[in-house]
Amino acid sequence: MRANEVVVGRLCGVVKRYGAKTALAGIDLDIRRGEVLALLGPNGAGKSTAISLWLGLGVPDEGRAELFGQPPRALAARQRIGVMLQSAALHDQLRVGELLQLTRSYYPAPRGFDDTVALAGIGDMLRSAYGKLSGGQQRRVQFALALCGNPELLFLDEPTTGLDLPSRERLWSTIRTLVAGGCAVLLTTHYLEEAEALADRVTVIGGGRVLAQGTVDAMRGRVAHKRLRAMSLLDIETVRKWPGVTQAQREGQWLTLGVTEAESVLRRWLDADPSLRELEVQRAGLAEAFVEITREAA
Amino acid sequence: MNKAPKTGRALRILLMEARFEILRISRTPGLFVPALILPLMFFVLFGIVMAKTNGGAAGTRYLLISYSSFGMLACSLLTIGAGVAVERERGIHLLKQALPMPPGAWLGAKLLAAALICGMMTLLLMAVAATAGGVTMRAWQWAALLAENLLGVMPFAALGLYLGSRVSGSAAPGVINLIYLPMSLLSGLWIPLRFLPAPVQQLAQLLPAYHFVQLPLRLIDASDGSDPRLHLAVLAAFTAFFLALARRRLGGEQSLLPAGARGHG
Numbered sequence: 001m002r003a004n005e006v007v008v009g010r011l012c013g014v015v016k017r018y019g020a021k022t023a024l025a026g027i028d029l030d031i032r033r034g035e036v037l038a039l040l041g042p043n044g045a046g047k048s049t050a051i052s053l054w055l056g057l058g059v060p061d062e063g064r065a066e067l068f069g070q071p072p073r074a075l076a077a078r079q080r081i082g083v084m085l086q087s088a089a090l091h092d093q094l095r096v097g098e099l100l101q102l103t104r105s106y107y108p109a110p111r112g113f114d115d116t117v118a119l120a121g122i123g124d125m126l127r128s129a130y131g132k133l134s135g136g137q138q139r140r141v142q143f144a145l146a147l148c149g150n151p152e153l154l155f156l157d158e159p160t161t162g163l164d165l166p167s168r169e170r171l172w173s174t175i176r177t178l179v180a181g182g183c184a185v186l187l188t189t190h191y192l193e194e195a196e197a198l199a200d201r202v203t204v205i206g207g208g209r210v211l212a213q214g215t216v217d218a219m220r221g222r223v224a225h226k227r228l229r230a231m232s233l234l235d236i237e238t239v240r241k242w243p244g245v246t247q248a249q250r251e252g253q254w255l256t257l258g259v260t261e262a263e264s265v266l267r268r269w270l271d272a273d274p275s276l277r278e279l280e281v282q283r284a285g286l287a288e289a290f291v292e293i294t295r296e297a298a
Numbered sequence: 299m300n301k302a303p304k305t306g307r308a309l310r311i312l313l314m315e316a317r318f319e320i321l322r323i324s325r326t327p328g329l330f331v332p333a334l335i336l337p338l339m340f341f342v343l344f345g346i347v348m349a350k351t352n353g354g355a356a357g358t359r360y361l362l363i364s365y366s367s368f369g370m371l372a373c374s375l376l377t378i379g380a381g382v383a384v385e386r387e388r389g390i391h392l393l394k395q396a397l398p399m400p401p402g403a404w405l406g407a408k409l410l411a412a413a414l415i416c417g418m419m420t421l422l423l424m425a426v427a428a429t430a431g432g433v434t435m436r437a438w439q440w441a442a443l444l445a446e447n448l449l450g451v452m453p454f455a456a457l458g459l460y461l462g463s464r465v466s467g468s469a470a471p472g473v474i475n476l477i478y479l480p481m482s483l484l485s486g487l488w489i490p491l492r493f494l495p496a497p498v499q500q501l502a503q504l505l506p507a508y509h510f511v512q513l514p515l516r517l518i519d520a521s522d523g524s525d526p527r528l529h530l531a532v533l534a535a536f537t538a539f540f541l542a543l544a545r546r547r548l549g550g551e552q553s554l555l556p557a558g559a560r561g562h563g
Contacts, residue, residue: 055395055396056395056396057392057395057396075398075400075401078396078397078398079398081396081398083393083396083397085389085392085393085396087389087392088388088389088390088392088393088396089388089389089390089393090390090393091318091322091385091390093321093322093325093326094318094321094322098318098321101314102314102315102318103397105310105311105314105315106311106397106398106399106400107398108307129325149398155396
């Protein structure tokens with residue numbers, strides 16, 4: 001019973017076919033109160049299909065999609081979500097303030113108008129027609145509309161595409177504020193550093209299946225790789241033949257190695273090149289893990 | 299929660315949606331101004347300036363009715379058809395489906411907006427007819443003409459919904475013009491059917507605009523004497539048919555991807 005209260009959205013054994021093509025081949029996903037779940041996958045992995053079924057825009061061929069334990073088409077369920085879709089625009093002729101007023105009216109207990117404006121940082125564009133805004137400004141307006149209903153679950157589909165760095169960081173910090181207040185967020189993104197910065201859990205899908213899921217740390221841990229980088233004069237071909245070195249790259253004086261056993265390679269490197277300077281050791285990031293996971297599946 | 303506040307809220311959302319739909323249309327003058335002005339221009343030219351050659355006062359009265367039907371077609375088809383096409387193409391319709399908008403608010407708002415523009419067009423035409431045109435009718439005839447024109451939005455809005463669900467936003471005004479302009483001519487909205495060749499008169503029986511205009515023409519005893527129940531039945535069937543088609547296309551499965559890329563995401 002308790003688990004049901006915490007889970008706000010769930011896909012259960014969902015299969016979706018478009019003609020002969022299987023977009024989702026049996027997906028189980030759940031998202032809990034107060035967490036950010038990042039849904040990652042290459043193009044064509046099934047991310048968009050999963051979201052559209054979760055939003056009730058389509059019906060699964062098998063399995064079921066649920067929002068707050070109800071079918072997604074239920075109005076009561078959708079009154080508790082906020083949506084920012086990558087592929088959806090708004091009316092160019094309407095002003096930002098008007099769009100916000102209209103969207104707020106759909107929700108029984110929306111967030112305050114001024115509060116929403118401040119959270120999304122759109123105060124300076126309220127009187128502008130949506131069509132006159134830049135791509136990044138439009139994204140911020142879409143974000144404002146997603147959070148104006150005071151949602152318990154936010155769907156953010158590529159939320160920061162087209163945003164400059166300050167706007168992106170501002171949006172991240174707003175998302176963190178919402179999550180701290182108990183909001184759950186389903187995030188899809190092409191920027192792995194975005195998932196790394198925001199997500200509690202990551203689900204990688206590919207070919208319509210879940211390839212891996214877990215915390216960001218667990219994902220990173222799936223890749224044993226570490227990255228060694230230093231100014232070194234050693235011949236790159238020699239280094240490449242050392243056991244434990246999977247890749248080597250030279251840029252000017254800098255030599256970068258991808259390694260499976262950092263300690264042994266490091267010992268050897270220091271021995272072989274007494275002039276080595278500026279050594280850095282890094283864990284593999286989510287990006288490396290993602291590449292690894294999707295390559296294993298292919 | 300009991301039912302009354304829910305209904306009240308749904309109504310408020312409908313009115314809010316309609317208000318912004320009207321605002322949006324009012325900021326797209328290229329779409330509604332021709333629908334508002336074209337029937338008026340035709341009426342002034344053929345019904346007032348050339349009144350003598352067109353049957354005098356009775357002719358002017360007839361043309362008031364037929365051009366107001368023509369304007370009603372333009373208002374309903376252009377505002378709804380072009381609006382829906384743009385919303386569908388740009389994903390606005392998709393987003394609205396994901397948002398908690400009560401069912402019916404979207405369509406209701408579109409109908410209200412089309413009816414408002416159609417009402418404005420009819421009142422404008424009636425004002426010019428009553429003053430410059432010297433048309434005299436009893437109060438109930440004026441009122442009934444306005445009411446019938448407002449109700450006439452229904453069948454053509456249904457056709458507009460369907461067209462909007464099929465064509466692209468940029469093609470919609472062109473396609474709609476290609477449909478309602480010839481239909482108006484062939485249904486006797488520009489020139490009374492009895493002045494048109496016999497094959498055209500027969501073809502008119504198949505067109506909804508013909509069945510519509512016969513109803514307000516009865517107000518001034520100028521219909522062709524056909525049974526109004528037949529016209530009502532045809533219009534009702536026409537409305538139901540295109541509503542069902544539009545519903546299938548707009549209410550069914552939605553993809554977050556452009557139609558061509560379906561199943562690749």
